[in-house]
Every structure is written in C-alpha cells, then in structure tokens.
Amino acid sequence: MPDLFPAGAAAVTSADASTQNRQVPFGRSWRFDFETGEFVMTPTGGVAQSRDVDAWLEWCRKSLRTPRYRYLAYGRNYGQEFGDLIARHLSRAGNEAEIRRMVTECLMVDPRTASVGKFAFDWRGDSVYFSCEVRNVRGETATLAASVVIA
Secondary structure, X not given: OOOOOOHHHHHHXXXXXXXXXXXXXXXXXXXXXXXXXXXXXOXXXXXXXXXXXXXXXXXXXXXXXXXXXXXXXXXXXXXXOHHHHHHHOOXXXXXXXXXXXXXXXXXXXXXXXXXXXXXXXXXEOOEEEEEEEEEEOOOOEEEEEEEEEOO
C-alpha cells in the first residue's frame, strides 16, 4: 500500500508552522477622529500617530467604515459590503448573520487579526448597531462598534 503521508507533506506542515510562529509587524498609522472626520493633530501642528496595537485598531475601524470596491486606492479585499444588505430584504436573523460574515471577512484580511467574534446587535428602526470583539495574533482583544442602515 502506498504511503498516505509522503516525505514532501511533512515539509509543507513544518513550513506552515514556521509561518504561523513568525512575528507579524504592527507598524504605525495616522490617528483619525471618526466622529469629526479629521486627523488628530499634535500640539505642534503635526498629525498624531498610532503605533503597534493602536495602529492595528485604527486599520480595523477604517476598514469597517470603507465600502468595498468604491475607491481605486484600495485593493479588492479591503472594506465591507454593508450597502448590499438593503436589496436582499433579509430577516433580522439573516441580516445579523450577513453582518457577522461581512465583518469577519473584512477584518480577517489583515495578518494581524487572529479572530473576530462575540457579536452583539441593537436594532433601532431601520438601523442596526453592532459591536464585536477582535483578537490580534498577540492575544490582545478590543471591542469595535459600527452601524448599518438596512432599509
């Protein structure tokens, strides 16, 4: 009987393990105030920066607010597709399931993101406000909040 696990398969497994164990750089980002729609300025007039985990959270917040495929500056995997929910006429449960899927898909594109979960929904009229917990590859967690207009 032929070997079910040839020698080449072990090499692939160990390559995958080494990729998972490598350090993912978190970098830095410009700080943005999503309430005012302006960059956060330092006392000297420069744009404030976020570093490390705060830079990753800035990316998450911005990604959740950016419609996918709308801006040529971003790749096809960047952003969300909440605008598509209006035309689908789904039930509340269906919309919540789609929001979970879209948010998870949106945030898991970044190699710094390890998981997305613990969703909570609050329906107010034609809008749904939601929050979720994101965990990075270092094991640190944060809660993100956003909203979607369904009708």
